Amino acid sequence: MLWHKLIGFAILSLALTQLEFVQSDVPASGCRNNFSSVAGKCLYASKNWLNWYEADRTCRSLGAELLSVQNQTQLQQIEKWLNTTLPFTLDFWTSGNSLGQKGVYFWQSNGEQARNMPWSPGQPRSADGDCLSLIANKLHNTGYYDYGLKVNNCTFWASIVCEQQPQKYNTRICLQPGSFENAQVLA
Template sequence: MLWHKLIAFAVLSLVLCQLHQVTSDDANPGCRTNFSRVGDKCLLIVEERDGWYEADRNCRALGAGLLSLQNPIQLLELNQWLNNSGQPFAKDYWTSGNNLGNQYRTFFWQSTGKEATYIPWAAGQPIHIDNCLLIESSEIFNANYRLSVTLCSMVISSVCEHAPLNYTLSNVTRICLKPDSFETVQVLVN
């Protein structure tokens, strides 16, 4: 009679383990390890302080790019996330924005290659003496982040982004707890 209880406990443990794994995976759906889901993007703060070129290379090594902003909703989501990210004080972060090699001073997002048509400037910006965009705040708590132009050689932290990964069908087989039936689930990770 004891072995029935042991088997029931083992099955229950397996089910609870599977439920925990599914719940854990949904915390940041579609995001790589250590990235957080923020709206329609997956973001990661890189505390290592580098110049713009090194920050861009570091994000690319993670399969991501430096942050870009396309609209006010993304800025609002970014502000909320940065203010709730556990950083004790507002910081400056590299974005992918730059006007490198552009004589007309038009800014582009390096991560997308598209012209930066939405640029929420900080007070007194833009100044057209330098080429790279960072997101900054003059406030310490509940910061209101905005874009500024600065030297690409400044050493600051950065925010990397990648689009959420889409899962499509492929061949992966899972065994159902019923001994006479099988369930086939197909998953492909990009």
């Protein structure tokens, strides 16, 4: 009996020495590169001023899309982050546009029709353009802005917010190549 336990222990020890940890390139937040975890998304903001088309290409070059806003709660979390990340920046492009159908807005990032929008006062005005930006509506005495959506001409310049979906963080334990064969030789 002792002999069988000793062989089993030897095989287990050999297998454990052959273990290799394979880590994902995604940090625990699920966000890559210079992206921050905000409102269930990975966000990146840049103060560079671009037109909507350049902004869309810039986000795509980062493996991301322009921002889409699903509801007021999400917008409030994004506002807090924007006010901290890029204070005093008043205008950001989103993925929202009516490029295919005037006056009907869709999120370019996911193809969904934009509904229940957090519009700025007096918006939407489809005569102003086809692309949606987040614009600062009001400066509070605390120095924070409230943002809302505004229709703009797509060739105007604004800063950008890119979004990615968070990646799942995985650490895997794998046997090194050949470890199974090595364990069989001992048995």
